[in-house]
Amino acid sequence: MPQVMVVARNFMDMVAALPAAKLDMLYDSAFICEAVLRSFPPLAKKYVLQMLYVSAPVPAAAIEEWVLDEYASKHKVAIDRLVQLRVFVEVRDRRKEVSYKMNIKFQGNMQKYLVSGGSLPRQPIPSSITGRLPTLTELENYALEQWECFLLQLINSSQVEKGTSFSSSMMKTFQRGLLSSRDNEAPKLSENGFQFLLMETNAQLWYIMREYISSAEERGVDPTELISFLLELSFHTLGDAYSLNTLTDVQRMAIRDLAELGLVKLQQGRKDSWFIPTKLATNLSSSLSDSSASKEGIVVVETNFRLYAYSASRLHCEILRLFSRVEYQLPNLIVGAITKESLYGAFDNGITAEQIVAFLQQNAHPRVADKIPIVPENVTDQIRLWENDRNRVEMVLSHVYEEFPSKDVFEQCCDHARDNGFLLWEDAKKMRLIVRGEFHQEMREFLRRQQ
Numbered sequence: 001m002p003q004v005m006v007v008a009r010n011f012m013d014m015v016a017a018l019p020a021a022k023l024d025m026l027y028d029s030a031f032i033c034e035a036v037l038r039s040f041p042p043l044a045k046k047y048v049l050q051m052l053y054v055s056a057p058v059p060a061a062a063i064e065e066w067v068l069d070e071y072a073s074k075h076k077v078a079i080d081r082l083v084q085l086r087v088f089v090e091v092r093d094r095r096k097e098v099s100y101k102m103n104i105k106f107q108g109n110m111q112k113y114l115v116s117g118g119s120l121p122r123q124p125i126p127s128s129i130t131g132r133l134p135t136l137t138e139l140e141n142y143a144l145e146q147w148e149c150f151l152l153q154l155i156n157s158s159q160v161e162k163g164t165s166f167s168s169s170m171m172k173t174f175q176r177g178l179l180s181s182r183d184n185e186a187p188k189l190s191e192n193g194f195q196f197l198l199m200e201t202n203a204q205l206w207y208i209m210r211e212y213i214s215s216a217e218e219r220g221v222d223p224t225e226l227i228s229f230l231l232e233l234s235f236h237t238l239g240d241a242y243s244l245n246t247l248t249d250v251q252r253m254a255i256r257d258l259a260e261l262g263l264v265k266l267q268q269g270r271k272d273s274w275f276i277p278t279k280l281a282t283n284l285s286s287s288l289s290d291s292s293a294s295k296e297g298i299v300v301v302e303t304n305f306r307l308y309a310y311s312a313s314r315l316h317c318e319i320l321r322l323f324s325r326v327e328y329q330l331p332n333l334i335v336g337a338i339t340k341e342s343l344y345g346a347f348d349n350g351i352t353a354e355q356i357v358a359f360l361q362q363n364a365h366p367r368v369a370d371k372i373p374i375v376p377e378n379v380t381d382q383i384r385l386w387e388n389d390r391n392r393v394e395m396v397l398s399h400v401y402e403e404f405p406s407k408d409v410f411e412q413c414c415d416h417a418r419d420n421g422f423l424l425w426e427d428a429k430k431m432r433l434i435v436r437g438e439f440h441q442e443m444r445e446f447l448r449r450q451q
Helices: 011-016 020-026 030-039 042-051 060-064 069-084 104-116 136-155 168-177 191-197 201-214 223-233 249-261 314-320 340-348 353-362 377-391 407-419 437-450
Strands: 088-092 098-102 264-268 273-277 299-301 306-309 325-330 333-337 398-401 423-427 432-436
Touching: 011 020, 011 030, 011 201, 011 223, 020 223, 030 104, 030 223, 042 069, 042 098, 060 069, 060 098, 069 088, 069 098, 098 104, 136 191, 136 249, 136 264, 136 314, 168 191, 201 223, 201 249, 223 249, 249 264, 306 314, 314 325, 314 333, 340 353, 340 377, 353 377, 398 437, 407 423, 407 432, 407 437, 432 437
Parallel strands: none
Antiparallel strands: 088 098, 264 273, 299 306, 306 333, 325 333, 398 432, 423 432
């Protein structure tokens, strides 16, 4: 069975995974505190505001009384999230009763923010210096073009123009999570890579950012500083220009990597150079559900398994090839079919039936997006059935043991294999058993000791 990728639902999942000391360092920044507060569910936000000017620990039992009994599950989710992100710090008294106290750094920064209001991380450059900047539409097209260029290079580097090479730090990120290579062979898409291509753009972005951050130490960069800058970036105004001279060396390196992915656009003036955040950057601190853009879908699937995609994008054509047979492509239309052979190829690459169905539903053309079901039931059912056909038999390397000297020895071997989780099959009547191949040596040693 293929393994399914697990993607952080937002940046806060990455923040919560940091060691306590580094997490406390992040709260030196008011922007991080505000981003963390924004990410909380409504009940957690309410608890933060209620505790904002309380310096003494508050018993957990007292906080439970702030909500009605029917909201106990939401209360638990809120408290768990607050503790995970160290906004609430757990305190135990002599009787081992639990109380919660707000993180001092977080509390201080949020008090200042509430009194004096927030300010931008840096001031934008006046238009008198930058001249004409790209419009929001031009900026969105640029971000889309850069992101598609990255995905195309991921699918097949020969399909991307020669002038679009990515930096070594970005390529290491791709190699780490999405590409795999053997000795003297060119890198190819891994199982995770194929699954990645069917994700929503925001989920793809967070996966890349997670890998980029987790590999930061290998590049000599502190992950905490990188997370801080990326969250800070989400507070910049979409479409405004910001000077590169206001960035640290680490931030300058990061901004060039982010420009390759379309999160920012770099421009050079006569005396100054600047970066312009795109929508991809300003969505970084949002949750997956909040930022799932209501983009217009392109795909129509018919009951005869024919597939039509109203797009001129080369990327869309390549993604559809992952699980369907593309028959021809017109200037604004891709025509294909979902076949047993095309799906078997997708399953071989680690893509699951549920991922294919989800992709077709999420990218449905507006004409069919409001229908129930969006994708014909006979098509979705058949996709799942074809996947089940391939999963009915699982090949496991194993060893057969027979001709035991006695019934007692046979039963002792069966018990040993069963207790340790490597027994596959047994026949008490004929005194035969089958164990997993990787435990063959251990089983031989056990059998030798019994004789």
